[in-house]
Amino acid sequence: xxxxxxxxxxxxxxxxxxxxxxxxxxxxxxxxxxxxxxxxxxxxxxxxxxxxxxxxxxxxxxxxxxxxxxxxxxxxxxxxxxxxxxxxxxxxxxxxxxxxxxxxxxxxxxxxxxxxxxxxxxxxxxxxxxxxxxxxxxxxxxxxxxxxxxxxxxxxxxxxxxxxxxxxxxxxxxxxxxxxxxxxxxxxxxxxxxxxxxxxxxxxxxxxxxxxxxxxxxxxxxx
Amino acid sequence: xxxxxxxxxxxxxxxxxxxxxxxxxxxxxxxxxxxxxxxxxxxxxxxxxxxxxxxxxxxxxxxxxxxxxxxxxxxxxxxxxxxxxxxxx
Numbered sequence: 001x002x003x004x005x006x007x008x009x010x011x012x013x014x015x016x017x018x019x020x021x022x023x024x025x026x027x028x029x030x031x032x033x034x035x036x037x038x039x040x041x042x043x044x045x046x047x048x049x050x051x052x053x054x055x056x057x058x059x060x061x062x063x064x065x066x067x068x069x070x071x072x073x074x075x076x077x078x079x080x081x082x083x084x085x086x087x088x089x090x091x092x093x094x095x096x097x098x099x100x101x102x103x104x105x106x107x108x109x110x111x112x113x114x115x116x117x118x119x120x121x122x123x124x125x126x127x128x129x130x131x132x133x134x135x136x137x138x139x140x141x142x143x144x145x146x147x148x149x150x151x152x153x154x155x156x157x158x159x160x161x162x163x164x165x166x167x168x169x170x171x172x173x174x175x176x177x178x179x180x181x182x183x184x185x186x187x188x189x190x191x192x193x194x195x196x197x198x199x200x201x202x203x204x205x206x207x208x209x210x211x212x213x214x215x216x217x218x219x220x221x222x223x
Numbered sequence: 224x225x226x227x228x229x230x231x232x233x234x235x236x237x238x239x240x241x242x243x244x245x246x247x248x249x250x251x252x253x254x255x256x257x258x259x260x261x262x263x264x265x266x267x268x269x270x271x272x273x274x275x276x277x278x279x280x281x282x283x284x285x286x287x288x289x290x291x292x293x294x295x296x297x298x299x300x301x302x303x304x305x306x307x308x309x310x311x312x
Contacts, residue, residue, distance in 0.1 A: 001302050127225040
């Protein structure tokens, strides 16, 4: 018996990145903008999406892919607010979505009737950061009930993001959260981050969030 | 869990290269950059778990940690019997 060594040098994420590029190209062909919505569990992704679908679901032709470790509870909650299919991905315990899952999910979505695809990732501030899903914008929700040093503890998520949405701002009077300090911490790990502040409960900041979504869709719609 | 999903992807990648010969794989070299965001000992643990399941038989992970954010499979070793026709892949 002899042992042979075979050189490979292949990036572990190469296949996912190829699939993500294919998803991106397919969405571009149909003029669909895609947002990858990420956060820790309980930051308010589903509540924000409920309000979003109720307000903009039809005007912006929004389709949703909702990922969860177990159950399709989030997808069921969202389906109440839209006449369209909310595509659930149950990862079976996996801590993030990958491009193959999204590629499969959009097979069930009428892309010609879609201008904005929102991908609700699994609640987790670590793993989803590493997986390109073919999105155009990466949005991290950062809730005021978390520590304002979260960006320093989980830098990769914030390094890779385009936007940070500070959620549950109606709770600011009741929690020791330094809003300006939190934004400084975000900018320390990624100086290009842009911010929104919202409360899906009171509606504060929601118009700015809706404007962001309209602007995200607009450049592709004009193509 | 993060490292486990990546370990599974490494297993898939090598299986794709080796096909039915994966059972003869005795070692897999992986570079895990110091800025990759991965915990090498956790990844090693997960790879050992992946390599303990069929179709794997006796492979062991060999991790190195160069500077930077590189994360790649760099090599693997397979055991050949010494018959002349046995030179796959």
